Amino acid sequence: MITKKWPWLALAALLALILPAQAVEIVNNDAFGLDVYGREQMLGVLENVPDPYRDHNRLYLFQKQARIGFKGHYEDAFRYDAQFAFGGEDANGSNTDLSLLDFVADVPLDFGPKGTILKIGQFRVPYSREGLTDQGYALFTSRSIANLGSYQSRDYGLALLAASGKWTGTLGTFSSGGRDVPQRFLPERLGVPYLAARFGYNDGVDEDIYHVVGTDDHLTRTTKAAYFDAIYMQDTLIGHSSALQVRTIDKNLLVDSGFNPYIGAGPGDTAANTANMQRGNLYWLGGDAVLRHPLGVGSALEGEIEANWGGYQNRYGVIHLANARVQGDYRVGRFAVGLRYAVLSMDTKSGFLSTAKAGPPQILGPVVNNDLGTAIHEITPSLSWHFRGNHMKIVADLPVTLNCPIWYDNIGKGTEAAPTPLGAYAFPDPTATTQNSVLATKGNGTARRTVVEARMLFQFMF
Numbered sequence: 448m449i450t451k452k453w454p455w456l457a458l459a460a461l462l463a464l465i466l467p468a469q470a471v472e473i474v475n476n477d478a479f480g481l482d483v484y485g486r487e488q489m490l491g492v493l494e495n496v497p498d499p500y501r502d503h504n505r506l507y508l509f510q511k512q513a514r515i516g517f518k519g520h521y522e523d524a525f526r527y528d529a530q531f532a533f534g535g536e537d538a539n540g541s542n543t544d545l546s547l548l549d550f551v552a553d554v555p556l557d558f559g560p561k562g563t564i565l566k567i568g569q570f571r572v573p574y575s576r577e578g579l580t581d582q583g584y585a586l587f588t589s590r591s592i593a594n595l596g597s598y599q600s601r602d603y604g605l606a607l608l609a610a611s612g613k614w615t616g617t618l619g620t621f622s623s624g625g626r627d628v629p630q631r632f633l634p635e636r637l638g639v640p641y642l643a644a645r646f647g648y649n650d651g652v653d654e655d656i657y658h659v660v661g662t663d664d665h666l667t668r669t670t671k672a673a674y675f676d677a678i679y680m681q682d683t684l685i686g687h688s689s690a691l692q693v694r695t696i697d698k699n700l701l702v703d704s705g706f707n708p709y710i711g712a713g714p715g716d717t718a719a720n721t722a723n724m725q726r727g728n729l730y731w732l733g734g735d736a737v738l739r740h741p742l743g744v745g746s747a748l749e750g751e752i753e754a755n756w757g758g759y760q761n762r763y764g765v766i767h768l769a770n771a772r773v774q775g776d777y778r779v780g781r782f783a784v785g786l787r788y789a790v791l792s793m794d795t796k797s798g799f800l801s802t803a804k805a806g807p808p809q810i811l812g813p814v815v816n817n818d819l820g821t822a823i824h825e826i827t828p829s830l831s832w833h834f835r836g837n838h839m840k841i842v843a844d845l846p847v848t849l850n851c852p853i854w855y856d857n858i859g860k861g862t863e864a865a866p867t868p869l870g871a872y873a874f875p876d877p878t879a880t881t882q883n884s885v886l887a888t889k890g891n892g893t894a895r896r897t898v899v900e901a902r903m904l905f906q907f908m909f
Contacts, residue, residue, distance in 0.1 A: 470518070470909060480519035486583050486908040488512040488535070493901040494873070497853065497894075501870035510535040511904065512582065514548070525552040528570075547627050548601060553608075563609040566619070566657070569626055572599035573606065573617045573645040573656050574676045576735035576753050577772060584660035584837050586776050587844050588904040591789035592825040592875050593770035597731060597755040599643070599678070600697030601626040606643075608656060616646030617656050623680055625694045631686070638681030638726045641690075647674030652737050662776065662783065664836050666747045669740045678731035678757075687721045691729065701757050701768050702729065705799045706819065712763040727761035750775040766794045776829075785829040785844075795820030821895065823874070824849040842904045848875055851898040856891060873898045 470484040488511040495504055516530035530549040551568035571579055577590055578598045590598070603626065606619025622628060623641035645656055652672040653659050663670070683690045691702045692710060704711045710727060713719035735753035742748060754771040769792045776785035797819035829844035852874040872878060875898070 474519070478522055480521075482518050483515070484518065484909055485515040486512055486906065487514075488582075489905045490588060491903045494876075495899045496871050496873050497896040497898075498871040500855070500868035511588075512536060516549070523555070525554045527552050556607075559607075560609050560611045563607065565605060566608060566617075567605045569601055569603040570606075571657055572602050572621060572643050572678075573619060574599045574643055574678055574731065575733055575755060576659060576674065576737065576751060579657065579659040580661045581659065583906065583908045584662060586661050586774070586783060586785040586831060586842070587787060587827060587829050588842050588902040589846075591772050591774075591787055591827070592791050592823055592848060593753070593755070593772045593789040595875065596700050596768045596770040596791050596793070597733065597757060598697065598699045599731075602641070603628070604641075610649075610655070613648055613650050614646075615649050615656060616644070618642070618644045623682075623690045623694070625696050625698075627696075628693075633686035634684075636684040636726070638683045638690075639679065641678070641680040641729075643676075643678045645674055645676045648672060649674075652739065660837075661751075662749060662778065662837075663739055663747070664778065664833065666739055666741045669738070671736070671738045673736040674734065676731065676733040676735075676755075678729070680729045682726045682729065684724060684726055687724075689724060689726065691727070700793065700797075701731075701759050701766070706793065706797045707759055707766055708796065708798055709761055709764045709766060710759060712761070725761040725763065727759050729757070729759050731755060731757040746777070746779040748775070748777055764796065766796050768793055768797075781833045783829075783831040783833070785831070787825070787827040787829070789825040789827075790822055791825075792822040793819045818893065818895070819852065821850055823851060825875075837906075837908060839907045840905075842906070844902050846875075846900045846902070848873070848898045848900075850895050851875065853894050853896050853898075854891070855893065 470482040472482050474481040490509045490511040492507040492509070493504070494507070497503060512532065513534035514530060514532050516528065518526070518528040520526045528549055528551055529547075532546045532548050536546075547569060549568075549570050551566055551570040554565045554567065556563045556565055573579065575594070575597055577594050578600070580590075582590075602621035602623065604619055604621035606617050608617040609615065619642070621641045621643065649656075649672040651668070651670040652663075656674075680691075682692075685693065692704065694702065700706045702710060711719050712725070713723045719725065733753070733755035735751065737749070737751045739747060739749045750773075752771075752773045754769075756767070756769045758765060758767045760766070770790060772787065772789040774785060774787035776783050825846055825848050827844050827846040829842060831840055831842045833840045854872040854874070856869040856872060
C-alpha cells in the first residue's frame with residue numbers, strides 16, 4: 448500500500464518547496480509515520496582580499512544548500528531520519544554518486560534510564576556545539592573560523608544516547624573515514640576505533656544532543672546548557688593509506704595533510720609509503736555552554752561560548768591545535784542582531800611535507816610552514832530578518848578576519864623564472880583545490896592580511 452503513495456510524496460515535496468512553512472506530514476498512524484522537509488539557501492558574498500595581481504574586490508553568488516529529507520517512525524520499533532544534499536555542497540571524492548548526509552535509526556532500548564536509545568547509521572559526530580548546530584537555525588551565514596580546526600561533521604557508526612532528568616550523555620564509535628564511504632575490502636592493521644563522547648546539563652535548550660539550534664524564536668523562559676566533549680582514536684592502516692588519510696570530505700585542519708606534516712610523513716625527507724606509514728593518535732577535548740533569557744514578548748538575549756583543544760602524534764612528531772568562540776544576540780520581533788568572536792591557533796609546526804624540495808628544511812626536511820603559528824581572529828556582526836521565523840529569512844553578516852593567511856599562487860602561464868601570478872587565496876575560503884595552503888612550487892608565497900567580507904543569505908525551509 449505504501450508504494451501507491453509515492454506519486455503523492457513527490458507532489459507534496461514539490462508543493463512544500465513552493466510554499467515553505469513546516470515539515471509536510473504524509474503519513475501518521477501507529478504503524479508508520481512519514482514527514483518530508485527541505486531547505487534552500489542562496490548566498491551572496493562581497494569580499495575584499497589584498498591582492499597585488501588581481502582585483503582586491505570580489506563578488507560571488509552561490510547556492511549554499513539545497514536539501515531534502517524524510518523522517519518519521521516505524522511502529523514503535525524505531526524513529527528514522529534521512530537527509531540528502533543536492534547542490535552547493537561538497538561530495539565525497541571517493542564516491543561522487545552519493546549525496547547522503549544523514550540516514551539514521553533511533554532504536555529505543557529497555558535497559559538504562561527511560562528514553563535511552565541506540566543510534567545506528569550515518570549522523571553527526573557528537574562534538575562541538577557549533578559543529579552540531581543545524582545551519583537552518585543559525586544566526587550567521589556560515590560557521591566561524593574556529594570551526595575549521597575542530598569540525599567533525601558526519602560519519603557512520605553507532606552511539607548510545609541517554610538522559611536522566613536534566614543530565615544527558617552520549618558515547619559513539621565511528622569509522623573515522625567520514626560520510627558516504629564506499630565498500631573497499633583492503634588489508635588492515637587495526638588501531639583503536641574512533642570514539643566520541645559528549646555529556647552535560649540541558650535545561651530545555653536542546654531537543655537532544657544531536658539536535659541543536661542556534662536561536663530559539665519561541666523562548667518563554669530562561670534556558671541553559673553546558674557540555675563537555677572528548678574524542679580519541681589510534682589510526683588504522685588500510686591498504687596504501689590509513690582511515691584518517693583516506694577521508695575525502697569535511698577534514699578539519701588537524702587531519703588535513705596540508706596543515707599536519709606528520710600525518711603523511713615517512714622517514715627522513717620523504718612522504719610515507721605502504722611500508723613505513725605510521726598509525727597516529729588523534730585526540731580532542733572541548734566544552735561549550737549556552738544561555739537564553741526572554742526579555743518580554745517577542746524579545747530575548749542569547750549567548751554561547753565554546754573552546755576546543757586537540758592533538759595528533761606519531762613517531763615523527765606531535766602537533767596541537769586550539770580554538771575558541773563566543774557569540775551573543777538580541778532578538779526583537781522579526782529581527783535579530785548578533786556578534787561573534789572566534790580565534791584559531793595552530794601549532795608553529797603546522798604546514799605540509801613537500802615532495803618538490805621547496806621551502807626551508809624543518810623537522811622533516813622540506814616542510815612548507817607558512818608561519819601558521821600566529822593566531823587568526825574573526826569578528827562578525829550579523830543582522831537577521833525573519834519573515835516566517837527560521838522558515839523564511841534573510842541573514843546578513845560582515846566577517847572581518849584579522850591576521851588572515853593569504854596564499855599567492857604563481858602557477859599558470861609563463862615560465863618558472865617569470866611566472867604569471869594567478870592571485871591571492873584567502874585561508875578561510877573553501878576552494879576544493881590544493882590552494883587551501885600555499886603550494887610548494889617555486890614563486891609561491893604567503894602573507895598575513897586583514898580580509899573583510901559582506902555576506903547575505905536567503906533561506907526558505909519547510
